[in-house]
Amino acid sequence: MNQTRRDVLRAGGGASLFALLAASGMLRPGAALAADWNQKAFEAKNVKDALDALGAGNPASSNDIVMIAPEIAENGAVVPIAATSKIPGTESITILIAKNPTALAASFDIPSGTEAAVSTRVKLAQTTDVHVLVKAQGKYYMTKKEVKVTIGGCGG
Amino acid sequence: MKTLQVSIFGAAALAIAFSAGAQDYRGQAINMMKQDFHAKGIAGIDRLNEDALQLVCNRSGNNPPKGVAERLQQDQFEAIKYPADGKFLGDWKAGEKIAQRGRGMTWKDKAGKTSRGEPNGGSCYNCHQIGAATTSFGTIGNSLLHFGKIRGYGADTQKYVYGKIYNAKAFNLCSNMPRFGHSGTLTETQIKDLVALLLDPNSPVNK
Amino acid sequence: MSSIKLRVFVALSGLALACAAQAQQAAAPKKAAAQAKNAASGSKSAIAAEFEKFRGIMEDASPAELFEVKGEELWKTKRGPKNASLEKCDLGLGPGVLKGAYVKLPRYFADAGQMMDAERRIVYCMVTLQGFNEKDLAKQPFSKGRHVPDPVALVTYVAGQSRGMKIAVPQKHAKEREAYKVGETIFNYRAGAWDFSCASCHGEDGKRIRTQDLPNLSSKQGAIAAFQGWPGYRMTGGLMHTLQWRMNDCFRQQRFPEPGYASQTIANLLTYMGVNANGHVYKGPGIKR
Amino acid sequence: MADPMRIRATAKDGGVNVKVLMAHDMETGQRKDGAGKPIPAHFIQHVSATWQGKVVLSAIWGPAIAKNPFLEFNFKGGKKGEKVQITWTDNKGDKRTDEATIN
Numbered sequence: 001m002n003q004t005r006r007d008v009l010r011a012g013g014g015a016s017l018f019a020l021l022a023a024s025g026m027l028r029p030g031a032a033l034a035a036d037w038n039q040k041a042f043e044a045k046n047v048k049d050a051l052d053a054l055g056a057g058n059p060a061s062s063n064d065i066v067m068i069a070p071e072i073a074e075n076g077a078v079v080p081i082a083a084t085s086k087i088p089g090t091e092s093i094t095i096l097i098a099k100n101p102t103a104l105a106a107s108f109d110i111p112s113g114t115e116a117a118v119s120t121r122v123k124l125a126q127t128t129d130v131h132v133l134v135k136a137q138g139k140y141y142m143t144k145k146e147v148k149v150t151i152g153g154c155g156g
Numbered sequence: 157m158k159t160l161q162v163s164i165f166g167a168a169a170l171a172i173a174f175s176a177g178a179q180d181y182r183g184q185a186i187n188m189m190k191q192d193f194h195a196k197g198i199a200g201i202d203r204l205n206e207d208a209l210q211l212v213c214n215r216s217g218n219n220p221p222k223g224v225a226e227r228l229q230q231d232q233f234e235a236i237k238y239p240a241d242g243k244f245l246g247d248w249k250a251g252e253k254i255a256q257r258g259r260g261m262t263w264k265d266k267a268g269k270t271s272r273g274e275p276n277g278g279s280c281y282n283c284h285q286i287g288a289a290t291t292s293f294g295t296i297g298n299s300l301l302h303f304g305k306i307r308g309y310g311a312d313t314q315k316y317v318y319g320k321i322y323n324a325k326a327f328n329l330c331s332n333m334p335r336f337g338h339s340g341t342l343t344e345t346q347i348k349d350l351v352a353l354l355l356d357p358n359s360p361v362n363k
Numbered sequence: 364m365s366s367i368k369l370r371v372f373v374a375l376s377g378l379a380l381a382c383a384a385q386a387q388q389a390a391a392p393k394k395a396a397a398q399a400k401n402a403a404s405g406s407k408s409a410i411a412a413e414f415e416k417f418r419g420i421m422e423d424a425s426p427a428e429l430f431e432v433k434g435e436e437l438w439k440t441k442r443g444p445k446n447a448s449l450e451k452c453d454l455g456l457g458p459g460v461l462k463g464a465y466v467k468l469p470r471y472f473a474d475a476g477q478m479m480d481a482e483r484r485i486v487y488c489m490v491t492l493q494g495f496n497e498k499d500l501a502k503q504p505f506s507k508g509r510h511v512p513d514p515v516a517l518v519t520y521v522a523g524q525s526r527g528m529k530i531a532v533p534q535k536h537a538k539e540r541e542a543y544k545v546g547e548t549i550f551n552y553r554a555g556a557w558d559f560s561c562a563s564c565h566g567e568d569g570k571r572i573r574t575q576d577l578p579n580l581s582s583k584q585g586a587i588a589a590f591q592g593w594p595g596y597r598m599t600g601g602l603m604h605t606l607q608w609r610m611n612d613c614f615r616q617q618r619f620p621e622p623g624y625a626s627q628t629i630a631n632l633l634t635y636m637g638v639n640a641n642g643h644v645y646k647g648p649g650i651k652r
Numbered sequence: 653m654a655d656p657m658r659i660r661a662t663a664k665d666g667g668v669n670v671k672v673l674m675a676h677d678m679e680t681g682q683r684k685d686g687a688g689k690p691i692p693a694h695f696i697q698h699v700s701a702t703w704q705g706k707v708v709l710s711a712i713w714g715p716a717i718a719k720n721p722f723l724e725f726n727f728k729g730g731k732k733g734e735k736v737q738i739t740w741t742d743n744k745g746d747k748r749t750d751e752a753t754i755n
Contacts, residue, residue: 184545199556201620296563
């Protein structure tokens with residue numbers, strides 16, 4: 001078990017508590033997985049390699065994933081992305097950015113009782129497809145949207 | 157920067173044209189700036205001093221009395237240094253780079269070159285539309301798209317454009333446009349390249 | 364540097380390059396043109412609406428709030444050689460009164476005998492109440508890299524305390540009316556290598572540099588646009604900046620020498636701009652491109 | 653030491669809306685400083701949110717999350733006066749926990 005994993009466990013009240021929660025089923029396997037920072041997935045240079053490293057294979061395209069992202073980002077350094085999954089039993093929501101130096105941006109584990117919806121802000125190196133990957137009941141689904149990154153002008 | 161001398165005639169006319177108001181806000185403003193600003197890098201404190209032209213434009217709200225304007229404009233015109241070889245057209249490709257480059261002459265830059273060691277830019281696209289391919293152009297200046305196509309490519313036009321870039325104030329005393337040759341921002345070769353950008357029939361500006 | 368690399372660098376980098384975009388375009392005019400064309404494929408107003416919508420989303424939880432939190436802590440903590448907090452600092456409405464103080468600055472302070480904008484007054488309080496050295500505060504007054512100067516966070520906190528209040532920069536005192544006039548004169552004063560004044564770029568409606576709209580600060584609408592959003596979190600670089608920084612970098616681009624930090628000149632200029640914006644509701648610390 | 657987070661937890665429609673801003677550089681490791689030296693990667697890798705001892709969200713992040721990160725999510729069951737804790741851990745092992753009261 002690596003250092004970061006232990007930190008997260010401590011935040012949850014210590015290893016013994018973790019074991020207890022795991023045994024009682026309160027911590028689902030998904031949550032435990034997310035606690036591991038998946039180095040291989042984060043180092044993947046493209047979406048396909050990242051999906052492979054995440055074990056997501058070829059996810060089915062889905063209209064039940066709603067992504068709110070700008071058509072054109074005012075500044076690639078801060079691009080708001082909101083992702084909502086309407087797929088029952090959603091366990092995780094993952095954001096991938098096709099043309100960034102590394103594709104995987106973030107992965108969120110959704111425990112039961114938490115809405116399958118997250119908002120964050122990401123960096124886009126250039127105009128690119130942004131993908132949202134959803135894992136629900138063991139299966140993977142994905143949607144994508146192109147975000148243009150503009151340049152030009154002195155700021156402020 | 158060189159200061160142009162105001163003739164005795166000009167100075168006398170100025171004194172008549174601008175008698176000080178009840179309160180000297182202008183004097184206060186200048187004193188305040190001289191107290192508050194400091195030299196940094198190539199931007200010396202002397203840059204706060206107005207030359208004759210700046211003084212006239214400042215005091216008249218950029219609308220000087222006709223006689224004064226004509227006199228000073230003539231001074232500016234006579235100080236333009238045209239190329240000794242009599243040629244005005246350089247390389248439009250080099251001109252495009254100069255037009256795109258917005259750096260040079262600030263306190264972050266170096267003498268005669270930018271902070272990155274490149275030759276000073278002309279910042280032309282900051283204010284003017286020039287080549288059709290660049291859609292991110294400013295609008296402080298007029299559009300220069302199809303400049304030669306519209307105005308013709310003749311020697312007189314070439315000389316005019318060279319002079320205008322060298323010292324825009326020789327043609328319009330209180331113009332917004334910097335005096336690129338007069339201020340030592342651009343070299344003779346660079347100005348020729350810009351003339352070519354506007355007046356070479358092969359330049360994309362004229363396509 | 365190739366255009367792609369440069370773009371990646373700028374987008375990911377977050378370095379605060381005042382005119383980064385211009386440099387970019389200078390290095391890669393073709394690429395820049397293609398990008399701009401791409402961006403312009405929708406109508407201009409559609410793009411503006413899109414920017415506005417997502418600005419709104421970000422302003423709802425602005426990173427500027429992080430600096431308000433930091434500034435509040437700095438305000439209330441006993442610090443400096445005199446081990447005092449700033450809770451007795453008088454921003455013009457009495458010692459410790461923060462609500463609505465920012466939108467009524469700059470103003471004339473009898474105790475200092477001078478015009479002071481928010482940052483100038485906060486520096487004055489840090490010197491007089493806490494015993495900090497003014498020269499030390501002026502050494503690195505702007506955000507850079509990981510450095511967030513204390514006055515920047517403090518100004519952000521103080522500005523946040525005027526969110527939703529009307530801009531009402533006073534013109535009661537003779538010195539305040541004089542500051543407006545002197546500020547106006549400085550605004551229009553042409554000098555330096557390129558004969559520029561503030562008004563060269565900010566004196567007319569509807570102008571822009573490259574794609575950047577330039578507010579006409581001599582008009583009410585333009586002055587409001589400029590008052591709004593400062594202090595501002597710049598997405599480029601992710602740095603918090605105040606109007607002191609904005610004025611400083613404008614003078615740099617004006618090809619002037621450097622204005623003193625928190626100087627009278629800046630206080631007078633901000634009086635001119637602030638009075639022109641009077642009557643409008645201030646939205647609080649904002650987000651800048 | 654890391655600067656404090658800004659957490660807003662608001663009760664609505666039988667659930668709680670949580671908005672978090674975290675003060676962090678989120679260095680990608682791909683930038684160079686003024687002297688041309690690479691700036692080492694420094695970014696948040698783990699985020700978790702707990703309410704009443706229960707994890708209500710956990711996430712793993714890479715350096716593509718924007719500087720001074722923002723996170724928003726909703727969970728069911730929280731009531732006014734209860735507390736939500738957020739913890740982040742970065743790749744250098746730095747860690748910060750902040751707490752907000754639901755209102």
